[in-house]
Structures are given as C-alpha cells and as structure tokens.
Amino acid sequence: MVGASSGAGLGGLLENANPLIYQRSGERPITAGEEDDQVPDSIDDREIFDLIRSINDPEHPLTLEELNVVEQVRVKVNDKESTVAVEFTPTIPHCSMATLIGLSIKVKLIRSLPERFKMDVHITPGTHASEHAVNKQLADKERVAAALENSHLLEVVNQCLSARS
C-alpha cells in the first residue's frame, strides 16, 4: 500500500531537512491515586498520547511529538465505549511518509491497547494533499494486515516503534 514511499528517505536526501522542533512533554507525574492499589485508573487521552508520542519519525532521529505530528489535543479516547481516535499532522502537505507514519501509529495502538478498543487513525483535516486516500488505506483492516505481511514494510514500522538507543 505504501510501496512508493517505503524505500525513500532511508538514504538519499531528506524531504524536509530542517523541520520545526517542538518541546517534548515530560514524563507523566505519578499521582498518589495511581500508586494506590485499590483505586482504578481509567484510560485517558494522556495515556494514549504517551503511547504514540515516542514513535520515531521514519526520516529524522526525532519523535513524532518533537515534530508535532501528534499532539495530545488531537487524541480522543472513551474508555467506557472503548473507542480511540487519533489525528496526526504530516510536517509538510506532500509528505510521502504520511501513510507510513499513520501505519506506525495504528500498529502501536494495536499492540498496546486491550482488544475491546475500536481505533481510528486519520490525518488532521486539511493538512495533507492526499488526505482522503491515506485515511482510506489506514481504515481498511485488510490492507493494514496485508501491509504488515510485507517484511520490508514491517521492518520500517518496527524501527519506528523501537526504543531509541
């Protein structure tokens, strides 16, 4: 599904060599309630944001948070109804990495959230040239599954999800 973009950017010239950098939000402070064995903590926006903010950008040695591709205000979760919606914003409107970034976010959520959740990952409206096509690809479960069968693509996604050394 992202055959065209999967090879680019791993060598050669960067599409956007000097992007804007945003500050990382610190670790979430641990509250007394969280340390209390009895109190249940519901899954909230910040928790979902913490899952995806440290995903590496495929091009830069930077996280999606530092590039402002993901923001906490664009993460919506409803624990009771088991739904998650994440909007992400490519750094430039023609970013060829958009699908790959979306796929990484999706895979991270699939691996990290309980199965009961229904997740929706899409581009922030109006921020990408082929927004509609990318959203459609990301919403299609079979295409996502097929993409992960492609070992080259899986490699790139895994690199984005690996902890930074």
Add this chain to the structure above:
Amino acid sequence: MLALLCTVVHLTLFYENQLKDHHLVIPSVLQGLRALSMSDVLPPGLAVSVLKAIFQEVHVQSLTQMDRHTVYSIITNFMRTREEELKSLGADFTFGFIQVMDGEKDPRNLLVAFRIVYDLISKDYSLGPFVEELFEVTSCYFPVDFTPPPNDPHGIQREDLILSLRAVLASTPRFAEFLLPLLLEKVDSEMLSAKLDSLQTLNACCAVYGQKELKDYLPSLWTSIRREVFQTSSERVEAEGLAALHSLSACLSRSVLEADAEDLLDSFLSSILEDCRHHLCEPDMKLVWPSAKLLQAAAGASARACDRVTSTVIPLLLEQFNRHSQSSQRRTILEMLLGFLKLQQKWGNEDKDEIPLSSFKTPLCSLVSLALADPSTQLQLVGIRALTVLGAQPGLLSTQDLELAIDHLYRLSFLEEESQSCLAAMEASGTLATLYPTVFISHLVPRLAEELHTGDTELASGEGPSYQARRLRCLQALSAVSTHASIVRETLPMLLQYLRHVHRGKNANSNEVIAVCRSLHLVAGQCQQEPESCWYFHQTAVPCLLALAVQASMPDKDLPNPGKLLLEEEVLAAMVSVISTASTHLSPELAAQSVALVVPLFLDGDVSFLSENSFPSKFLPFQNSSSEQKRLVALLMAFVCSLPKNVEIPQLDRLMQELLTLSCHHDRLFSCTAAAKCFAGLLNKHPAGQQLDEFLQKAMEKVETGLSPGPYRSQAFTLLLWVTKALVLRYHPLSSCLTERLMGLLSDAELGPAAADGFSLLMADCPDVLHRAGHAEIRIMFRQRFFTDSVPALVQGFHAAPQNVKPNYLKGLSHVLNSLPKPVLLPELPTLLSLLLEALSCTDSVVQLSTLSCLQPLLLDAPQVMSLHIDTLVTKFLNLSCSPSMAVRIAALQCIHALTRLPTPVLLPYKMQVIRALAKPLDDKKRLVRREAVTARGAWFLLGSPGS
C-alpha cells in the same frame, strides 16, 4: 673473544649465502638470522648486509605467516639495537621494508609491521622519495575492516589494528597531502565505522599538522563535518565530528603566523560562522542546536578562536533574544548563549587587562533579568544558570547588579509556585553567596529574617497552607544561602532562635520543628569543610538543642503539651541528624573538649554547659527516671557515635554498662533501640583488645538472658541485631557466631519474621549510626563476605526447615541477595537459581517482590544461564502478572520485558503465548501496570521480527 667474533661473522655470511638457496631452506635460515639479530656481539656492518640480503633474495610475501613474522622480528631487533647502522642505508632501508610488507594480510604481522613503520617515521629514518609509497603500503588498510574469528587464541581485536594504523597515519605531516583526501573520501562514505574512524584519525592528525598541511583541505573538511553533524542519526558520529572540528580549530590556533600570511584560523572560523549564523536565528528549527554545537566546538579550542566566535555570536544571540518573544524560543537562545558564556569563562581569564564579557555586561544583565521575570519555568531555569555563570566571572557584576539579582532570586524562591525554579534559585543563591558573602548578608539575610518574623503576626490572624509553605521555603532559603562562614554566623542564631520560639508556640506542630532541624542539618553539612565554622556550629547548636530537649523531658506538669513535641520520634530523628553532622568533622582536640561535657550530662546530669540550665528536676536518663528522659539517649548516640575514632570517651566502661542495661530492661522500644544502636556504634569503633572482648561478653550474656522466654525478647533481639551489624561491618571474628545465632531465630515462631527482616538491616546503609560519614569501621567488601559466609547456611536452613517457617529463610536470603552487587552474584547463580525459582511460588508478596527484583537484573546480565529455565520463568512470571498486589504485577511485567534479552531462538516458541497472555494486563485497572505491560508486549512483538 676474537674467536667468537670470527664465528659470528662466518655464520652470518653463511646464512646470507644460504638465502640464495632453495626455498625450502629459507625458513630455517631466517630462524638462524633472527637468533643472530638478538646477539650483542654482531660486528658493525653485518646488520646492514643481512638486511640487504633479505631485501634482495627473499620474496617475503610468498613465505608463510610464521616466517614473515620472523622477518619482521629481525628488522625490529636491528632497529632497536643498531639504529645508526640502519640509518646509514638511507632511503634504501625504507624502500626495502616497503617491499617486504607490501601485501601483508595477517593481523598479527600487521601489528608488528605498523609498529616498524611508526618507528621509521618517529625515529627519523630517511624516507627519501618513498613517502608516498610508504603511505600507500599502510593506508591501503584504512579503514580497518576486521572481525576476529570466534575463539581466536591470539586475542587481536579490531580496535588494536585501528589504533596502531592510526598511530602510523597520524605520525607525520608528510602524509598530509595523501591522507586528507583519503579521510574526506571515507567520511563521505555510507559506512558508519568508516566515518567514525576517519573523524578520529583526523582528530589525531591535528596534533602534528600545521596550517600548511591543512590549508587546501579546510573547505572540504568543514563541509563534510558540517554535513555529519547536521544530518547524522548517530550520536557518536556527531560527537566525533565535533571533536574533529575542535582539534582543527586548535591546530590552526597553534600555528605561528608569518607576517604576510593569511590568518587561516580567521577565515576558517568565518566560514563556519557564515554557514551557522542564520540557523541560530531560527530557534524553533532542527538545525539550531547542531549549529550552536559546531560553533562551540570551534570556539572551545583556543582563546583566539573563542574571541573570534563569541564576538560575533554573543551580539547576534542578544539581538535574537529581543527579536523573539515566545518563551520557548527565548529559552533556546539563552541556553545557547549560556554555552558561549561558559566558553568565555574558560578562556577569558588568560592574560588580559579588561574583564572578559564586560563590553556585553549591560545587555547580558538585562537579558537575564527578562528571563528571570518570565512566567515560563524553563526560561527561568536557564536564566538562573546564566546568572550563576555571570556571577562566577570575577569582577564582572557590580554591587547594584548583584542586588538586583538577589531581588530576583528572592522573588523566585518565594513567589513561584513551581518548585523547580524555587530549588534552582536557592541553589544559585548558595553558589553566589560563597563569592559575594557581604552583599548577601546585607541584602538577603535581613529580608529572610523579616520573612520569618512577619510569619508571627499573621499567625495571630490565622494561618493558611500558603503561609506555612512560605515559612518552609524561608527556612530552606536560609540554609541554602549559608555557604560562607560569615553568613553562617548570621543565619545559625536566627534558626536556633526560631526553633526555640516554634516549639513553645501555641500552635506548634512537629512538621515545622522538623523543617527547622532539616535546615540546621543542611547548614551543618555546608560547614563541615571549614574547621572554624564547623566548631562554631557545633559549639552553638549542640548545647542549644540538648538544652531544649532536656527541658522538654522534664516532668513538668505546667509545661504546655507542645513542649513535648521535641520528644516525638520523628523530631528526635531530625535532631539526631543535626547533631551527628555537626560532630563528624570536629578536630580531635575540640571533640575531646565537647565529649567531656556531653557524657557527664547523660551519666551524672551535669547540665552546667547547657545554654539554659535551670531545670525543675534532675536529668538522669540512665537511672530511675521517666521514659521521656530515656528517649534522649538517641541524642547521645548521635553525638558519641559520630566522633572520629581517635577521640577517647570518658567513663566508657560505665557508659557501656548503662547502655546495655537500658537496651534490655525497658518497655519502650524506642529508647531500647537507641541504646542498642549507641552501644553498637561504640563497639564498632572500639580497638580490638581485652576491653572489647569484655564488652562483647557482657552483651552476649545480656542477649542470651533476654532471648529466653520473658517480656524482653524483642529488645534482646534488637540488641543482638545491632551488635551483629557492628561486628559484621568490621570483620570481627565473633560476627559469624552472632550471624548463626540470628539464623537460628529464623525458625523461632515469635521472632522469625523479624529475624528475616533483620537481614535487610544488616546489609543496608544506616542513616544515623554505623555509617561511613560517622567514621564507623566499615570494610568495603563486607556484603560480599557476609554473602559467602551466610548464604550456604541459609540455603541449608531452608531445606531443613519445616514448611511454615520456610518463607522466613527465603525472605532473609532475598534481602542478602538484593543488597549485593550483581557481578558478585553471577558466579553463585547456578546454585541459588533453583531456590529463587522456588521462591517465586511462595505466597508472601514481599518474597515474590524481592525475588523478582533479584531475577530481573540477572536476566539482563546472565541471559545464557537463565535461558535454561525459560519454561519455568515464563509460566511463573505470567502467573505473577495477575497477582493481587500492584507492585508484584509491575515487577513481574518488568521481568517479562527483561526476558527479551535472552537469545531470540530460545524465546520464539513462547512468543505467541506471551503476547496473548499480556493482552490481559493491557487492560489492568492500574495505569502503572498497563505501562509496563505495553513496554513488555511491544518488546515481545519485536522479537525475531525484521527491523528490531
């Protein structure tokens, strides 16, 4: 002698002739020549002729590795002993050697050959027209690409070859014209290792090169380094690039200028500034930091480079700061500026008349003021650091500047909600106060005093939490600023006065008293380095604290309840740390002076030296006094157990006897424990000998009588524990006997659990007694020794023990294992592992937790051993990840994460099982558990998957 000489000559000539013979004899001939090359009696001239013969007759590279090595040895031997003769050969020797080593492939031989080339160059042999050939014959190995075969008996590492080749290549400026293009080519390649090696070699070259060698290559070198720093994804490449730039700049700064020559440093720095300065104006963009780092690396090389760069960059950054108004942008700019200020500080002081930075002082000060006044914490923090750097520049800031700075720091210490800036402001006050004590005394201390004082009037009108917080901050600020002897003389009386005032107040609460004590403790710590203020503190604070405590312990019915505050355990603990810190650094004479007053106070009730000493009744804590008085033994402990070892304690026999008696014959556990600790502390420091043995014997009698069924069992146990600790720390021979006694108690129905926990006390560092700061006798390896001595017995005891007390043994063992450095543990692992695995099934969550925390580092450090038990580990960890205790679930998930360090083939059969099982903790009710589950599951997904 002559005959011997003759023989040697003949032998040599014989061998030389044999070199022309059939190739089968050559190895043996070479062996013979090598033996001769080591001989002292070889007449002059023969070395040359042997070498000539070898160069002429032998095609070295068609010999075996061993024989080639022999040739190199012959050359090395001659070079060592007959340098002059060899040099007479001139460039022919060099040429001959080039032919010998041309095409060498064996790493063992290469190490020797590189060494020979290095000697050729460094010992100044004539290279003649063969410089380029010599370069070619060595540089063809660059960058070294060698992986030692597995089980290599020769132990040659890639790093060895890299370093010896680098030594050759970077040994002479004569290689420069050939080497620099090669380095440039390799830096531009795709290989990470080639980039690193080239940059490091360039770095090494700069030590011998001058302007002449570098001149033509500077633009290309700069382009390559810039590219690596701007676009790299590897931090190592970035670091090496910056280091190389630093060396280049240092090299250019070092060279002496000819009158008419162009200043290369200047033009080099200009090109760097040209390429970087516009990035500095975009504080949001990615390249801003790499640019700043490049400039700082270049500027850090010399005073001249620093001047050149900062004179452009500082005004630029000052202007940019004012142009950008967002806090985050300003923070980036100020942080860069801070880097340059630090460089200025490093180079600025070298023989100059004017104070560096003084031309920028006004704008810098106003900029720092802006930063400190900004609402953003991050900007404030950088501002505080900048202020500290400016303040550290002697003579830069005027008194007015400092007063303004103090205003800011004062405001930040109090008005800011953010505790980060508050702490940073206090720390900065402390640093600056050491440099400018008079300004702080005149400007800050009175305001803090007033702050403490205004508290009182508000106290009457009712107090809010904010008021309390403010007073706590004020106490913190007072202690933070007490970094200079003259300031301590102002602040200490204030703090003590305040303590007196607080504990008598109507609404006094223990938190406040503890806060004062904490401040006193900090001040005491800051006084330790200077003997004079140390004594001042001790002399002023200790009698005052003791007087207040004695006063509180008086059986006075009229005394209002808050007066007893000082006897609460927490408050006493806080006072203990003050007294102990105030006593550790006393000189022996002064300590003796003080101990002669304090011990009689406790033994005979001699209160004459206390600052307020009219008490309604006698103070005799060891006699039939109230339990309040007995509690103060803790303060005695704080004092006598912190004194240096060589201070003699008066009436020691009597004191020890009293302590023993108190430790076992009182029903208040606090006083007993204090007495036991005090006894143990003195015991630990007492020199070996008859007196020590007597003390020990008495203690053991006391313990044994106490442990027999009766009301004082737990007191006797506490005494045993502390005495054991005192002896274990100093390797006393009796300690093993006491440890055995302690282990025996593990199966005791009543004391078993306490004995198990006692092992953690034995291993841990104690905050108030028997610690290094208090000069206790502590051998470094005591934990390891205790482990070796006690673990076999613990394991044996575990197997022999009845089922109901087994957990005690496991717990004791867990405590010992937990405290041990992991490298010590690794060799013991095979014998202990089965026990640890058994402990995982133990139902006690404390045992589970400590076992998990013990296994987790082992999984990381010894994956091979652990992979034998993979089946058990996976099952048990997954079970524990559903434990009712949150801490156990978290630890189990961390272990499951650590499992991924095991060899992948071992794990793959379990991958799906683990991933499926971890779906459950992903929905755990606790967020902290979910977080660990996410990390662990993510790591398991990556196992055996491409790209991980």
